[in-house]
Amino acid sequence: MDNVVQLSSATHAMRARDLLRKRGIRSEVRRVSGKKGRGVCSYSLKIYNRFDEAIEILRGNNIRIVGRDGAQ
Amino acid sequence: MIYLDNGATTSPKPGNVVNSVCALTRNLSANPGRGGHRLAMKAAELVYNARTTVSDFFSVDDPSRVVFTLNCTTALNIVIKGVLKKGDHVIISGYEHNAVLRPVEKLKERGVTYSVAEVVEGDDDKTLDNFRNCIKQNTRLVVCTHASNVFGIKLPVGRICALCHQYGILTCVDAAQSAGLLPIDLKNSSIDYLCIAGHKGLYGPMGTGALIINCDVIPDSFVEGGTGSNSYDYNQPEILPDRFESGTPNFTGIVGLMKGIEFVKSRGIENIYRKELSLVQNAYERLGSMKNVILYTGYPEFGSYVPVLSFNLADKDSESVGELLSRRFGIAVRAGLHCAPLAHKSKNTLDIGTVRVVPSAFSTQNDINALVSAIFKIK
Numbered sequence: 001m002d003n004v005v006q007l008s009s010a011t012h013a014m015r016a017r018d019l020l021r022k023r024g025i026r027s028e029v030r031r032v033s034g035k036k037g038r039g040v041c042s043y044s045l046k047i048y049n050r051f052d053e054a055i056e057i058l059r060g061n062n063i064r065i066v067g068r069d070g071a072q
Numbered sequence: 073m074i075y076l077d078n079g080a081t082t083s084p085k086p087g088n089v090v091n092s093v094c095a096l097t098r099n100l101s102a103n104p105g106r107g108g109h110r111l112a113m114k115a116a117e118l119v120y121n122a123r124t125t126v127s128d129f130f131s132v133d134d135p136s137r138v139v140f141t142l143n144c145t146t147a148l149n150i151v152i153k154g155v156l157k158k159g160d161h162v163i164i165s166g167y168e169h170n171a172v173l174r175p176v177e178k179l180k181e182r183g184v185t186y187s188v189a190e191v192v193e194g195d196d197d198k199t200l201d202n203f204r205n206c207i208k209q210n211t212r213l214v215v216c217t218h219a220s221n222v223f224g225i226k227l228p229v230g231r232i233c234a235l236c237h238q239y240g241i242l243t244c245v246d247a248a249q250s251a252g253l254l255p256i257d258l259k260n261s262s263i264d265y266l267c268i269a270g271h272k273g274l275y276g277p278m279g280t281g282a283l284i285i286n287c288d289v290i291p292d293s294f295v296e297g298g299t300g301s302n303s304y305d306y307n308q309p310e311i312l313p314d315r316f317e318s319g320t321p322n323f324t325g326i327v328g329l330m331k332g333i334e335f336v337k338s339r340g341i342e343n344i345y346r347k348e349l350s351l352v353q354n355a356y357e358r359l360g361s362m363k364n365v366i367l368y369t370g371y372p373e374f375g376s377y378v379p380v381l382s383f384n385l386a387d388k389d390s391e392s393v394g395e396l397l398s399r400r401f402g403i404a405v406r407a408g409l410h411c412a413p414l415a416h417k418s419k420n421t422l423d424i425g426t427v428r429v430v431p432s433a434f435s436t437q438n439d440i441n442a443l444v445s446a447i448f449k450i451k
Contacts, residue, residue, distance in 0.1 A: 008311050009301040010105040011136045014120040029117075031108025042301055064311070 006067030154291025224380030276329030
C-alpha cells in the first residue's frame, strides 16, 4: 500500500495538503506517474500518517479523490 | 514624470513586486501545473500561494474559487457570457465600463436583453429603487461596478446584491477601481461573482486579474484548451479553477500580484484609502476654487467615493488639457471617455470627456501641488 490519493489538479492537491497539515497530517504533492492509465496529467498526494482519517477530511471538504491506493 | 493616472494602472509598482517579477523571470521560467520536475512544481506552488493570498484577502475559504485572468475585463466576460442564455435579462448600472456594456450589447445577438439602472449620486435609496424597478421576471443577473472609474462615486453594492438575492438574481461586482481601497468580504456578502484587476489598487503587474466565484452557479467555460489536468478527456474540465485557466498562465504576473497584495496589506487598505482620498479632496477644493474649472461630483467624502477626480476647463477639451499637462508640466493624467460612455452620459460629458486624476499609495502632496499649479497656468 502506497497511501497515495490521486487528485484532479495541482490546486486541489495543494489545497488537500494544506487542509491535512492543519489537522497534523503530513503529506506531499507529487505528479502522478501514470501507472494507473488515466492517472497521467494529474497530481497525487502521498499521505504519511492517519491515511483513513485523511480521506475523511478530504471528503468532508469536498475535495474529489479521483483515485487511491492505500489502507482502508 | 508625476504620475496621476493610477486608475489605468498603478505606477510605480512596489519594490517587492518588481524584484519578484525580475527574479522569477531570471531564475524560474518554468510552466506551473504542467510538468512534475522540481522547477515546474515550485512554480505551481507559487501560483497556489498567490491563489490563497487572493482568497484570504477577499475572505473566501476555498482558493480553487479564485480564477486568474488577464484582467478584470476577461473576468467580467466570463461571467456575462457564461451565465446568460437566450431569453435572459440582465441589469447593469449607469456607471458601467465598456468591459460590461460591450459584452451585454454583444449578447443582444443571442437574444439577451439588458436594462440600465440610473445611479443617483448621494442617494443610495433612489439608486436601489432604480435597480428594483428594472427587475423583470426573466432577470438572471445584475452586473454593477463597485465605484465609477470616471467620477469615483461608490455604489451601494452590498444593498444592491442583497436586493437581488431576494429575487433569486445572481450578482456580479466589477471591483476594478475598488479592490485594494475598499474592504470586500465575500463571506459576509451577497456578491456571487467578484471581478478584480490585479494591476491597479492591488499593485500587481499589468496582465493580471481574477474572477472569484462565490456561488454554486459556475459559468460555461470561456476558452477551452490545455490545463495540465485530466488531459485524457476531450472535454474541458469541470473543476475550478481549471475550467477557466486554459493555456500557459502569466506566472510571473500572478506571483507579482501576490506580492502586490502583500504590499497593500503591509500599508493597510484603510490607510491607503484615506491617504489617497485626502489628496483628491485637496485637489477638489483647490481646483474648485478656480473660475474656469468644472467639477462633476459633490465633495468626495470618505466612504462615499474612491479617490478618482474628474474635471474640465471651461474653454478647453479634455484631451488638450491632458496633452498640455504631459508635454509642458510632466504630469500624467487620463483624458477622454475612460472607456465608460454611460458614466459620461449621466454627467453630460459624452462629447468632451473629462480629465481624470487618480493618485496611488506613492503619490504625495507635492504631486497635487504641481497639478494645481499647472492647471492654474493652463487656464
